[in-house]
Amino acid sequence: GAGVSQSPSNKVTEKGKDVELRCDPISGHTALYWYRQRLGQGLEFLIYFQGNSAPDKSGLPSDRFSAERTGESVSTLTIQRTQQEDSAVYLCASSFNLLSTDTQYFGPGTRLTVL
């Protein structure tokens, strides 16, 4: 596709339920990133993927959060047993390389609301 896409655009769930958020990166981009953006705040790094390398999960806030990516394609961020503090916009970005010089291209995000 022309850009990074994310689905769903909005997700409302009940506390305790599991949710899956999807990210489709730009074709050919080897690096993929997940961020969390709480209301009125900046972006909080969660996890990145680079090709087939093991992802860096150091930013994940708890073991309820996990993410997968198959090769250089779609990624899924899963939040188990959601809590109200998980309510945020979850942004995905991709870049051609895993380099700090490379521009990250962001998707429109998924707004998660946990009731």
Next chain:
Amino acid sequence: AQTVTQSQPEMSVQEAETVTLSCTYDTSESDYYLFWYKQPPSRQMILVIRQEAYKQQNATENRFSVNFQKAAKSFSLKISDSQLGDAAMYFCAYPAGTYKYIFGTGTRLKVLA
């Protein structure tokens, strides 16, 4: 610790006027890049401009330019001839390491007609 600080939660500018958004950062690195991203209400972050720290010359992209003061660790964004479409949240970002970006808390820019 590497940090990025945006001290202006909100700024307003009259259409066609110029506004400057400030950003300071803290790093012990000597060679790095800095980025300004724009986030309109659609939520999609868009790269506005980036600066290479080893370059003396300030980056410019049309109406957007930066004032990069390496010694002061300051990276401000100047928007000239402001347009209604410039209204958005603006985030300053610094890549801490190979891939981990640190973002500031953002500045909300309002453009007044």
